[in-house]
Amino acid sequence: MSAVTGTDACPRVSRRFRLQWEEAQNAWVLLYPEGMVKLNQSAGEIMRRCDGSRTVAQVVAELEQAFGASGLADDVAKFLELARGQQWIEG
């Protein structure tokens, strides 16, 4: 498990990107020079909580509470690995 996505890490959106809610697309998007990544709902819900103050464990707990679900840790970890690979987040 990498430093950025371990359960104690506090990932935040990378300075290379800007996370923004877009009403017209009904989605969270990541903006960068001349480009945009449209996030699906679960990705958006994870990314909006990556503010550098919440730990991954807190993000998981919040999501489980918000969506009345349990056992989301693996899914969140998997997404954060992908996000790190894309340089969407930094720790």
Place this chain on the structure above:
Amino acid sequence: MSATSIPAQPGPPLWLLAELTYRCPLHCAFCYNPVDFATSGPELSTEDWLRVLREARAAGSVQCGFSGGEPMLRDDLEVLVAEAHRLGFYTNLLTSGVGLTPERAAALKAAGLDHIQLSFQDSTRELNDFLSHTRTFDLKQRVAALIKDNGWPMVMNCVIHRLNIDYIDRIIEMAVELGAEYLELANNQYYSWALLNRDQLLPTRAQLERAERITNEYREKYGDRIRIFFVVPDYHETRPKKCMNGWGNVFLTVTPDGTALPCHTAKMLPGLAFPNVREMGVREIWYESEGFNRYRGDGWMKEPCRTCPEKEKDLGGCRCQAYMLAGDPAAADPVCDKSPAHGLVVEALARAESGSGRSAPLVFRDPAASRRLAAGGG
């Protein structure tokens, strides 16, 4: 409606390109601005542009590019950037760097500008200067330092053509030396001024292959330090590009005089009335106007596109290229080897290989040449 998955109803105009002015201190022989730009109507006022920004944002635009000509020549650029930023746009400035002083850079930073794409000034008139790293290099170095000092990501763009393609290693080294994080090596596309100069600008296949090989070597050498994009020139392909990611699909250009277009060059197309932002709101332009609806979906397609299994992949290519080469905007893009007019592309490539037609002088983009061309002169 046809039974395919090509939607006739678009999503929002995600990309707004604001071409603020056709004025430009440069004279690039590959410029995509219309050859008759000098006869264009008066530029939109600050108030007009502010309204366009608000309307486009309300319609769902999120990326905003300020371009031209040279957008630094508008002294209200900072005002427009500030409003775009306030509205929630991601703001991009596409500039040669000419006129980007430390004072204006600071003002643009304060206004919330997100990104500057710095183009190489190389316009072939200045080719020697560029290659000798003298004046051009000094300017780019100053501007690159400004970009870094202001914390902007550093994106450099260089249009690649026959006259500079053999120096691609020096271009990449220059970008690395200047600290660019991204480099776009944009092979010339043959529209407008570049079409006039095609015989002089179209590289040979050997030149192109060498450039691609060298680019790959540099990618390996520098890894993550610089991301190099090599935009493939469509003439050397056998399938057309999916132009603008689809007509009226994501992209909205507003020209200096307020004409709204689905791409930078669509104004050339005959028989199409494109609306003006002075007379029509952005939402209506995008969803209702005849000009934007004409080539959406696939109902307009002719053979060989209509029954082509690849039509969803490239949407028949570029309408402007179809018009320029085949004389019909609804024809297949002649880059496609299924196009009945593909021979015209083959012929242009053959002339590039033999070097014939290169004796004609380059036509540089300037107002005098533009007026001459608009009047029908050569």
